[in-house]
Amino acid sequence: MKSQILATAAFLTTISLHTSVQAANSEHIRHLLATKECQNCDLTGAGLVLADLSGANLSGANLAGANLSRANLSGADLRGANFSGAGLFGVNLSGAKLSGANLAGADLRNTYLVNAELNGVNLNSTNLQGAIGIPTQIATPEEFYTWGVAEAQKGNQQQAIAYFNQAIAIKADYAGAYLARGVARYQILDQQGAFQDAQIAEKMFTSQNDNPGMLTAQAFIKELQTPQDGKVSVGKPSFFDFVGSLGSLFLQFFPF
Structure with missing residues (x-):
């Protein structure tokens, strides 16, 4: 009987403590x-x-x-x-x-x-994913890059581009961010912007002796320059279909 009383008292004390910790002061x-x-x-x-x-x-x-x-x-x-x-x-x-x-x-x-x-x-x-107006000093370029990829995955290309912009603002030679921004621009049918970013990425990867990155950027440029047999695309190209079409080299720059 005594043990039951002690157990009950301990249980009620636990509930009381839990409530006092979790509940805000209503006043x-x-x-x-x-x-x-x-x-x-x-x-x-x-x-x-x-x-x-x-x-x-x-x-x-x-x-x-x-x-x-x-x-x-x-x-x-x-x-x-x-x-x-x-x-x-x-x-x-x-x-x-x-x-x-x-x-x-x-x-x-x-x-x-x-x-x-x-x-x-x-x-x-x-x-902070999806947050708007994140000051550049409170996150790393890699974090902005990762958030950008996550937004691109959800189809929010403009927000993705904003994150890639912030990554580049902190780390001016961030070749991967230029490449990713190029893909996002390609998604919103900004062919010229995509091509410019791809060229910048290629030059940076080359100067950094990053051969896989250079080959990936070159594959992107080739894709952008490939004629579409006179066909005009009426919709946005799929981000992931496009990434997949460039093969495993491209996938290394996208952490999903």
Whole structure:
């Protein structure tokens, strides 16, 4: 009997601790929604989907694990806030102040980051795929390249090109990014742009003594110059069909 009581007590204690850790302070949530002022608030695990928090002051607040998907945080003061593991999918963070914030493990896919302040932000394991306005200083050229390929895979060629542009802006001799951008341009029927990128990629691969890359770029150029027997394409060429048509050499530049 005693063991059963102890087991029950332990179980209830576990539930109590779990609830206290996961649940946000309801009074803090009400205060935030009413005033948009909640400095150093406890908002762990809060459900704030689609909330209008534009211009809100959440500096120093704890929003670990909170769900703010598609919320409006434009111009908000989020300095030093903890967003670790938070859901920020599709959030508007334009002009937001995020200096010193913790975004480790947060989901920032498809967020809008134009003019956001991101100095000293912890972005370890943060998912930024599809985000718009990512400052070049917070990601590597390889990350921009990978995001570009992912967008191309989904058919979002313009966004893919934007990512390849950022990769090239950071690493001017990134031959693979030029080659990938050329394919994306080919997809939107920009034949001239595709050809120019292919030529640049070929020259860079050659100067870098990258023989597989050079051969791949040459194969792309040859494909672009191949007559279509008088036929005019009425649709966008398939990104993956095209990549596959160039063989295994080309596939090494696309991490899927």
